Amino acid sequence: MHQSINMKNNLGIIALLFLLVIDFSCTKNDKVDAPAPSSLIVEAQPSTDNSGNVSFKASANNAFSFEFDYGNGVYATVPTGLVTYKYPTSGTYNVKVTAKNASGQSISKTIDVTVNVALALVWADEFDSQGTPAPAKWSFDIGAGGWGNNELQYYTNRLDNAIVSDGTLKIHIKAESFGGSAYTSARILSRDKFSFKYGRMEVRAKLPEGGGTWPAIWMLGGNISSVGWPACGEIDVMEHKGNEQNKIYGTVHYPGHSGGGSVGSTLMITNSATAFHVYAVEWNASSIKFFVDNQLFHTVVNNTILPFNQNFFIILNVAMGGTFGGSVSPSFTHAAMEVDYVRVYQ
Numbered sequence: 105m106h107q108s109i110n111m112k113n114n115l116g117i118i119a120l121l122f123l124l125v126i127d128f129s130c131t132k133n134d135k136v137d138a139p140a141p142s143s144l145i146v147e148a149q150p151s152t153d154n155s156g157n158v159s160f161k162a163s164a165n166n167a168f169s170f171e172f173d174y175g176n177g178v179y180a181t182v183p184t185g186l187v188t189y190k191y192p193t194s195g196t197y198n199v200k201v202t203a204k205n206a207s208g209q210s211i212s213k214t215i216d217v218t219v220n221v222a223l224a225l226v227w228a229d230e231f232d233s234q235g236t237p238a239p240a241k242w243s244f245d246i247g248a249g250g251w252g253n254n255e256l257q258y259y260t261n262r263l264d265n266a267i268v269s270d271g272t273l274k275i276h277i278k279a280e281s282f283g284g285s286a287y288t289s290a291r292i293l294s295r296d297k298f299s300f301k302y303g304r305m306e307v308r309a310k311l312p313e314g315g316g317t318w319p320a321i322w323m324l325g326g327n328i329s330s331v332g333w334p335a336c337g338e339i340d341v342m343e344h345k346g347n348e349q350n351k352i353y354g355t356v357h358y359p360g361h362s363g364g365g366s367v368g369s370t371l372m373i374t375n376s377a378t379a380f381h382v383y384a385v386e387w388n389a390s391s392i393k394f395f396v397d398n399q400l401f402h403t404v405v406n407n408t409i410l411p412f413n414q415n416f417f418i419i420l421n422v423a424m425g426g427t428f429g430g431s432v433s434p435s436f437t438h439a440a441m442e443v444d445y446v447r448v449y450q
Contacts, residue, residue: 138206138209139165140211141167142165142211144162144163144167144201144213145161145162146161146162146213148160155190156191156194156221157189157190158190158217160185160187160188160199160201161185162182162201163185164203167203168204168206170202170204172189172200173202174191175198175200175390176195176390177407177408191219192302192388192389192450193219194220196219197216198214199214199216223304223450224449224450226448226449226450227300227448228446229242229445231268231272231445232268234268235267235268236266237273242297243292244260244261244290244291245259245293246259248285250426254427255425256316256425256426257289257423258282258284258288258289259289260288262288264276265278266290272442272443273420274440275289275292275441276290276438277423277424277440278438279437289421290422292420293417294418295417296417299326301415301416302387303449303450304386304448305446305449306383306446306449307321307420307445308383308443308444309321309342309380309442309443310441311344312346312422312439312440313346313349313439315346315432316432317423317436318422318424318425318428319423320344320420320422321418321419322340323339323385323418324336324337324416324417324419325337326416326417333357334357334361335358336411337358338356339355341383342354342383342396343355343428344376345428345429345430346433350372350374350376351370352370352372352373352401353368354370354385355367356392356412371401373396380442381396381397383395389408390406390407391403391405392412418448422440422441
């Protein structure tokens, strides 16, 4: 009797195990044999209010989730295929959508999306307050040598070298003995007062002339104190040599591309010292674009491994000589960079 009961129990256990094996096998085969995604459709509807918002709708047969590459270095996984993404800047973006099933099989499709973004002014100096550049917005670098560039000027915080008057900032570079240097000038910067990540910065300025002068409108990564240069990254919105009058340089520096190995281009303009021109950069996760009077003359491809995806601060200065400015004209006595405004849009 007991032997019969045990045999029945054993048979029951064996049957249960058999059913579990069959169920597991079927489940496993279902995943392996799951049909691949097909008939992927991607729709995009940019907003009409210039906000940068784009509504995406992706659908496909047998899809478990959708991966979006928005074409600007930003990615997202969207289980439903329905998502609204806000682009930070105007442009045409190549968007890639990948539909996947539960076992990882996929199908992809790309579309071009044109986005219009009305940027808002987030920071500016119109240089309307007489005297020293606004202390709430600017500080001074003071000293000689140009911090590694072998420059010939001594940067001061004197009104003789940096003054706001009649609606513009004047940075004066002068031939005079000061602190052991033969020239004086000024270098003002927004460090610890204002910095930004991505957007458009534009500066309306007249440039100095004279052999050896080296005016610059540029930016440095806010982490320079911890990582140093060039690891922090540098964006030179405008550089100019008095020895090459009217030739505008737009450049970036980063590890492997510093000093003479920088990445840049140039544009010849007219009347750089006698007329105001607008020098600008448009910067986002996928590119850094350089303009003079809205003429695009250089584009740098940005990506996540470059140091151009963090906050940068602004610098305005006029140097003399050095590794970039070159030889100084023996007849030089004085010149100035005159700045009408600095504006940042996002």
